[in-house]
Amino acid sequence: MGAPLSTWPWENFGVFKYVLYGPFAGKVMYDMLYEKEKDFKFSWCLCLLILCGLRGFLYVLWSSYSNMFFLTRNRQILKQGVDFKQVDKEWDWDNFLILQAIVSYMAYYMFPFLQNLPLWNMKGVIAALIFHVGISEPLYYLVHRKFHGNYLFTNYHSLHHSSPVPQSFTAGNGTVLEHLFLSLVIGIPILGASFIGYGSISLIYGYILIFDFLRCLGHCNVEIVPYRIFKTFPFIRYLIYTPTYHSLHHTEMDSNFCLFMPLFDALGNTVNTKSWELHESLSKGNCSRVPDFVFLAHIVDVTSSMHVQFGLRSFASLPFTTRFFLIPLFPIPVISLLAMWLWSKTFLLSFYYLKDRLHQTWVVPRCGFQYFLPFATEGINNHIEKAILTADKIGVKVISLAALNKNESLNGGGKLFVDKYPNLRVRVVHGNTLTAAVILDEIPKDAKEVFLTGATSKLGRAIALYLCRNKVKVLMLTLSTDRFKKIQKEAPQQYQSYLVQVTKYQAAQHCKTWIVGKWITPREQNWAPRGTHFHQFVVPPIFGFRRDCTYGDLAAMRLPEDVExxxxxxxxxxxxxxxxxxxxxxxxxxxxxxxxxxxxxxxxRIDVVWKAALKHGLTPVSSGSTAKPNII
Structure with a gap:
């Protein structure tokens, strides 16, 4: 049993917690239908619903900005990145919006002076500012320090500090008691100004949204406040905090307790001595680290382009599937993609640390369908070339090309760039050696015969040659006898007979191991016997049409547990x-x-790369691993 007010009453509701907004929506609908003589636009319930929507959107926008690494990487305060544990921990960050909507509804009927407020009153702004500086700021400072005492911190405040990297959602992640207190802090200036007759609807909206804006600013993990302002006007540093200032509170927790004004830390002698020096260093924007490794990805389609951290962080933390809520958002990625194409830049999407080395994912601003347009080839190669040269210039050690970025018809698996720039320091890698090893690992040890489509592709050739060396008969589907014979001659003389050219799918009607490297239709799948397993390295994957057969996923590996x-x-x-x-x-x-x-x-090198992958803790997803692929 936890401490009182340490858990949310709707903690186990999941998405159904939003049903709690239902009474407010119901009241709005009732007013619309039956209270026609009422000035509906000032319905308190409608104001609350709009305000909650705007507040939630504000937090999402700040999260998006914080995770736009292509804009913020030089000003990131904490470098380790947000992991899945933090995403899950902050999944219900918006619980406080429901709580404060309920509290606000109750306050409306408890305090008659909140009713019939005008739309605007300039005196209310001044009054709210006085109440905020005179009461809310010192009250928050004093109580916040109390929350860092043993009992209150352990039972209430530790949740907020459990997130290693502050984000806007971290600002909302807390316990019921904390947010009840925060409701009081927010409410004092609004109630005070309204009580003396200076309240207004604009004051409620403005004060709360500015309050949230400043909370998000402090938790955004990106230093955006120029140090020159503080250097020119030193007193301002005591009137408004910075993300650096507040991040020190999260990392060291024994200083910088203020709400928004460091003045109260100065009065309480709790200003962290590193605050100003660290802020100056970060605000210069020279804090980025050169990655050791870059994965150059590409956009599959417009819908999947929304599967990024700077979109919806929770959505990006789950495997991509097309969902209904993406449909109304469709214009946003279309406009973004157009802007990226016009800007012609490669963007940093995400990063992680492995073995204390920085790994980044960059993206080429081109959709999957464009790779199959002949006239787009030159433009796409130019983008890839620029990314490789940029990586070489800044000191990246390895750049790996995603599926379509290394298309044979596009650039020969990256060979085009290596031949063009023989003095590259960055190593260009297509990664297909490990892809072949993963596919080979999936093939049963007792397999004596396999059927291979896409047999003359880079992967198809390597798989065929590897299997024939292990005395596995490979039915290679290809209409090109010249290509087949060229591959067959690469095999040792004693194993060449294990490579057999076939030109029709009917030749595989008795083979239960299909390796698919070229798209096959449901009609062509019908030639496979019952119980066939379709291994595949085709992009996009084939449809699972046969219910009496099984289908493998694209070749993949799980990163080690120590990835950060x-x-x-x-x-x-x-x-x-x-x-x-x-x-x-x-x-x-x-x-x-x-x-x-x-x-x-x-x-x-297939065995060499496979052993190296296992040595570093990478594991195949679809089967158990051995020192070599299972086929040996």
Whole structure:
């Protein structure tokens, strides 16, 4: 049993907690239908609903800004990133909005002077400011220090401080007791100004939204307040806090207790001595760290482009699926994509730390369908080339190319850039060696025959050569005899007979192991016998049409447990899981290999890369791992 007022009454409601707004909406509907003579636009319930919506949107906007790493990376205060634990812990950050809506509704009927307020009263602004500075600020300072006592901190305030990286949602993440007290702090200036006859609807909206804005500012983890202001006008540093100032309270917890005005910390002798020096350093914007590894991703489609941390953080922390709430938001990513195309920049999407090395995901502002347009090839390659040259310039060690960014027809698996710039210091990696190893690991040990589509692609060739060396018969579906013979000649003489060219799907009607590297229709899947398992490395994945067969996922690996700061899912992958080509770049970086991995896959390195991945704690998602792929 927890301490009183330490848990929310609707803690277990999930999304159904929003039903608690129902009575307010019902009252608004009632007024609309039956109180026509009433001046409806000043309905208190309607004001509360609009205010809650605006407040929630404000917190979301601040969260979006904080996670726009392409804008904020040079001014990030704490560098470790928001992980899944923090996202889950702050999932119900908006509980306080429901609480304060209920409290506000009760206050409206408890205090008659809140009724029939005018729309605007300038005197109310001055009065609210006096009440805020004279009562709310010192009251918050004193009580906040009490919350850092043993009992109150352990039972109430520790939840707020359990988030390692302050975000706007951290500001709302607290216990019932904390937010009841905060409701009082917010209410004093509004009630005070209204009691003396200077209250207004504008004052309620304005004060509460400014209050939330400043709370989000302090928790945003991005220093945006210029130090020059404090240098020119030193007294201002005591009138308004900065994100740096408040972040020191979260990291050290024995100083900087003020609400918004450090003046009260100065009066209480609780100003952190590092506050001004650290603020000056961060506000110069030279605090970014050069990543060791970059994964150059691309947008799959417009809808999936919303699956980013600077969109909806909670949505990005789950595997991507198309949801109904994305439909009305559709114009936003369309406009954003157009802006990105015009700006022609590669954007930093996310980052995490592994083995104390910084790994970042950059994105090329091009949608998946564009990669299949012949006239777009040059433009896409120009974007990829700029990203590689930027990475080389700033000192990145390894850059790995996502699926379509290394398309053979686009740039030969990255070979185009390595040939064009032979003196690159950054290593360009397509990651397909590990992708091949993951696919091979999924194939049953006792398999004697497999059917392979996309057989002459980079991955298809490597898989076929690896399997034939292990005396597995490979039915290679291809109409090009020249390509088939070229691959067959690469196999040792004694194993060449294990590679068999087929030109029709009918040839695989008795084979239960299909490896799909080229899109196949439901009609073509019908040639597979009952019980077939479809392994696949085709993008996008094939539809699971056959109920009497099983379908594998795209090749992927789970990152080690010691990964830090990872708070978003990679497209449809589970938490902590990345595509095998991404993992291949990670391994390349961790091993410190100095060669480029571009062009054709070196079959002899499949086992080497596989062992290295397992050594560093990466694990295949769909099967158990051994020292080598299961096929051996």
């Amino acid at each position: 700061g990872l708070g978003c899912c990679e497209y449809t992958m589970d938490r902590g899981v990345v595509h095998a080509c991404h993992a291949g770049g990670v391994v390349h970086s961790l091993e410190g290999w100095t060669h480029h991995e571009v062009g054709a896959i070196d079959v002899d």
